[in-house]
Amino acid sequence: MHKVAVIGSTGYSGQELVDILLKHSDVELACVTARFDDSPKYADIFPRFKNRTSLCCEKLDVEKISKTCDLVFLALPHTVSMTVAGEFLKKGTKVIDLSADYRLPMDKYREYYKKEHLDKENIPKAVYGLPEINRDSIKNANIISNPGCYPTSVILGLLPIIKDISLSESEIIVDSKSGTSGAGRKADLDLSFSEVDGNFKSYKENVHQHMPEMENILSKETGKDISINFVPHLLPVKRGILSTIYVVNKANLNQDQVYAKFNEYYKNEPFVRVINSKNMPQLKDVVNTNYCDIGIRVVKNVIIIVSAIDNLLKGASGQAVQNMNIMFGFNEREGLF
């Protein structure tokens, strides 16, 4: 049985990984890490794991972990993952990185993350872990850059039609809303209960760091320069992302034609559900699942696509385990039902 580790196991996506991996039939969770001096029991930090694991939360020790583990999940902040991913790869341990460190070309990384990349060698080796486009490359990868949460919802919402519609600058507008867990577990005044509860606001309008990731992947898929206008919003809920995507309907497609394209594109995908009824996607149908739900309306001259995911599952840890399942040749749904 393969042994795996979760690095950064006390964060929101780290805890989700631990939860999924403890239920997984084909791997053993052998190590969890965070920055503690005294190696507390994981179940003492998070009592919901009592009677489920006796692991202690260790300090990160690449040498020791790579001796026992075949694969590590890096659930670390961006700029931290790139300081350890290369060390694991050198020891022959596969890496699935949930941070943004291996998702962008170097110039874009510098521009949006305001830091020089420290592991230039491994950027081109990293496979973008969106199974719906890269399943074959994921099978043979040693390092996966797990997609961002907003990009997962937006890219999946555009893939089936992006090649068919002729688009120029400013013809895709994305309005996304995320729950607070998208920003991680660290303390932040703007994310405190009293600031968020009962409120709703936009932020980083057209300058958010996930925008170049969407543009980069969609441009690669189409061979064209795809530009996106992206405005994220903070919802007063804990988890979930709902993206509303507006595309100018230049090809004059009707609703049935657009649905047909989505149904065909995703017909064999285990975790994308095209909602063909009069209902549209909603957070309560995807939260705590690894599904991306997509609904479509073609009205006036606009194709409106609504795409919903759980940011911590299909937008992070669920997708990371889906990638591991593909890498190890397991059932892609294992641990994620």
Ligand SMILES: NC(=O)c1ccc[n+]([C@@H]2O[C@H](COP(=O)([O-])OP(=O)(O)OC[C@H]3O[C@@H](n4cnc5c(N)ncnc54)[C@H](OP(=O)(O)O)[C@@H]3O)[C@@H](O)[C@H]2O)c1
């Ligand atoms: N939250 C989401 O919805 C989401 C979605 C997709 C991708 N991601 C990405 O996934 C990564 C983890 O996100 P998260 O939301 O789980 O973050 P988080 O809740 O802030 O957790 C970060 C984890 O990393 C550890 N850590 C922080 N600084 C560290 C350092 N300098 N060295 C070693 N360990 C450190 C933290 O533990 P200690 O501080 O206790 O050591 C904690 O376990 C991020 O890169 C994030 O952008 C998050």
